[in-house]
Amino acid sequence: MSGYACKDCEDSGWLDAPDGNAVVPCHCREQLVAGRRSRALSGVIPRRYQGASVDRPPISLMPTAQVDLVRAYIRDLEKQLDQGRGLWFFGDVGTGKTTLAMLVSQTAIEARRSVAIYSLPRLLAEIRGTFEDDADGSYVDLLDRLAEIDLLQIDDLGAEKTSDWVLEQLYSIINSRYEAQRSIIITTNLERDQLAEQIGERTVSRLEEICELCPLFGTDQRRFEAVDMRDKDQPPAPDLRLA
Ligand SMILES: Nc1ncnc2c1ncn2[C@@H]1O[C@H](COP(=O)(O)OP(=O)(O)OP(=O)(O)O)[C@@H](O)[C@H]1O
Numbered sequence: 001m002s003g004y005a006c007k008d009c010e011d012s013g014w015l016d017a018p019d020g021n022a023v024v025p026c027h028c029r030e031q032l033v034a035g036r037r038s039r040a041l042s043g044v045i046p047r048r049y050q051g052a053s054v055d056r057p058p059i060s061l062m063p064t065a066q067v068d069l070v071r072a073y074i075r076d077l078e079k080q081l082d083q084g085r086g087l088w089f090f091g092d093v094g095t096g097k098t099t100l101a102m103l104v105s106q107t108a109i110e111a112r113r114s115v116a117i118y119s120l121p122r123l124l125a126e127i128r129g130t131f132e133d134d135a136d137g138s139y140v141d142l143l144d145r146l147a148e149i150d151l152l153q154i155d156d157l158g159a160e161k162t163s164d165w166v167l168e169q170l171y172s173i174i175n176s177r178y179e180a181q182r183s184i185i186i187t188t189n190l191e192r193d194q195l196a197e198q199i200g201e202r203t204v205s206r207l208e209e210i211c212e213l214c215p216l217f218g219t220d221q222r223r224f225e226a227v228d229m230r231d232k233d234q235p236p237a238p239d240l241r242l243a
């Protein structure tokens, strides 16, 4: 195995031109550039959720219909991402919403698609941060990067009440992805109307159109002993950051 995602250009993004005097962009270049840009975003699976699999606990213990829905999404991942289709996990605390969302993001990262993973409070903090005097990057730059990645996972939507101004920025992010037909995965404890009250009807309406609903209700599984998601027969999960 070469170890390169693209054998043709060995991940440089460039190929020698036929006349030998120049280089031309490789077919993978667009994806490579998007991957590099997304690295500045938060694209790492948190340790707790690394190595999740539909074939092992806790996911194998979750309700069959919901696991099947996620399995089907992953099976068709390339198509789902290319069409900008997403998933909307909602329901009780500690029922596996984030676990399933992380499984999808992990699968997308393994397929070398660009992914960003945020909790809503963190995303909002990042937005606010771009308006600070000593900000590393501008809001427009953050918005551009969030708009062009293949998959944006936002965890804990509606977890905090925030200002109308910040919600307007969140709307811009969701709307630009909606218009560009780029996938979004969300998790939330709120029912649809409660969520609309918290983050705005226009934002929720767009999410509703592009995401398939996946309800997860039941007992808070954090009350019980934690399941180690990693496969015991496998070496530790690799660092999935796009290198
Ligand atoms: N059906 C299940 N059986 C066993 N353990 C489970 C099950 N569902 C989730 N877990 C475990 O419960 C914990 C919480 O899971 P997770 O973070 O995915 O929940 P959540 O629905 O996102 O919760 P919250 O609403 O608080 O964000 C994790 O340690 C996970 O492994």
Ligand SMILES: [Mg+2]
Residues within 6 Å of the ligand: 097, 098, 099, 155, 156, 187
């Ligand atoms: Mg969660």
